Amino acid sequence: MAMPSLELDSRYEEKPKLLLLQPINGPFKTALSQKFELVKADESPLPLPTFLSTHCLQIKALFILAPTVTVDSSLLDQLPSLGLVAAISAGVDHIHLDACRKRGVVVTNAGETFTPDVADFAVGLLVDVLRKVTMADRFVKNGLWMGKGDLPLGSRVSGKRVGIVGLGSIGSHVAKRLMAFGCPISYFSRAPKPNFPSYRYFSSVLDLACENDVLVLSCALTAETHNIINRDVMVALGKDGIIINVGRGALIDEPELVRCLKEGVIGGAGLDVFVNEPDVPKELFQMENVVLSDHRAVTTPESFKGVSELVIANLDAFFSGKPLLSPVSS
Numbered sequence: 316m317a318m319p320s321l322e323l324d325s326r327y328e329e330k331p332k333l334l335l336l337q338p339i340n341g342p343f344k345t346a347l348s349q350k351f352e353l354v355k356a357d358e359s360p361l362p363l364p365t366f367l368s369t370h371c372l373q374i375k376a377l378f379i380l381a382p383t384v385t386v387d388s389s390l391l392d393q394l395p396s397l398g399l400v401a402a403i404s405a406g407v408d409h410i411h412l413d414a415c416r417k418r419g420v421v422v423t424n425a426g427e428t429f430t431p432d433v434a435d436f437a438v439g440l441l442v443d444v445l446r447k448v449t450m451a452d453r454f455v456k457n458g459l460w461m462g463k464g465d466l467p468l469g470s471r472v473s474g475k476r477v478g479i480v481g482l483g484s485i486g487s488h489v490a491k492r493l494m495a496f497g498c499p500i501s502y503f504s505r506a507p508k509p510n511f512p513s514y515r516y517f518s519s520v521l522d523l524a525c526e527n528d529v530l531v532l533s534c535a536l537t538a539e540t541h542n543i544i545n546r547d548v549m550v551a552l553g554k555d556g557i558i559i560n561v562g563r564g565a566l567i568d569e570p571e572l573v574r575c576l577k578e579g580v581i582g583g584a585g586l587d588v589f590v591n592e593p594d595v596p597k598e599l600f601q602m603e604n605v606v607l608s609d610h611r612a613v614t615t616p617e618s619f620k621g622v623s624e625l626v627i628a629n630l631d632a633f634f635s636g637k638p639l640l641s642p643v644s645s
Contacts (some may be wrong), residue, residue: 321492334394336363336375336384343623347378348626356587376401376630382409391418393489399633401626405429405485405613407562407643408536417442423509423629428621428640429613436612437531437561439614440585441493443606445470446555450603470555473497478527480520480543481534481562482508483579489531490514501527504534520544524551536563544568549575555582564589573598576605596642 333351341573376399405425406623439553446469480484490500503523517523543566583604
């Protein structure tokens with residue numbers, strides 16, 4: 316008679332534990348729970364420090380759904396067994412990379428999963444601001460077309476000189492799309508990008524603003540880029556200039572942006588991100604030359620599917636000792 320196998324049936328293998336500090340629902344939760352045991356802090360009656368001390372020795376991976384959670388030394392000190400922070404966002408300014416590196420904790424992000432959608436949205440914001448698409452939509456739907464006549468003219472998109480702040484993955488995709496509009500492209504970054512010899516490089520954002528009609532912000536938020544768009548830059552951009560921000564809200568000095576828009580220092584803005592989301596400066600609500608969005612440049616069914624697959628692949632790789640798919644270097 317054959318002896319029973321002593322190998323543990325895969326149906327009864329213990330799932331790796333994955334710490335969640337924020338609520339998660341829908342297909343993403345279903346996909347994660349199929350492969351991992353979700354340790355959910357938001358569903359525990361315990362204070363967070365007590366909850367973490369209860370589970371800390373078993374937790375090797377932390378999943379961050381949104382940048383409202385800060386991963387800093389204080390949190391990391393409470394998770395001594397942690398080896399991976401898996402973030403769903405492309406930007407990781409909410410994760411202290413130096414603190415992670417010192418503790419041997421690796422970080423992954425969304426990689427280029429969101430890139431096409433954010434680039435599409437940036438171009439959409441620019442078209443909307445210049446051609447007054449949202450303004451025209453409200454005009455027609457509110458029944459004003461017959462009673463008030465025509466709206467003020469919009470401006471042509473084609474041929475506008477576009478300066479991109481941060482010619483990374485998203486910035487380069489924005490540039491590629493706007494090249495199809497016949498827009499001359501220039502950019503600011505820490506160093507010239509040899510792969511884009513046809514784009515003009517500027518080592519100063521102020522100089523970039525002086526030579527362009529539009530600034531598109533797509534760089535990461537760091538200590539160096541915080542408020543990189545200040546009043547001087549907006550004055551240099553000029554009264555017809557447009558700012559499009561699909562990066563992070565704090566790339567712009569937000570109070571100065573409001574003042575410059577009020578005073579006519581710049582011509583308009585398309586903003587998907589803000590400093591204190593979801594708190595948006597109310598003065599912007601009444602400005603017809605401003606198009607606002609609720610940080611949705613990344614959100615499409617395609618991007619959600621792609622990022623969920625990437626997160627799970629990164630977690631699988633981490634727990635099996637294989638190379639990560641989208642590691643973040645500090």
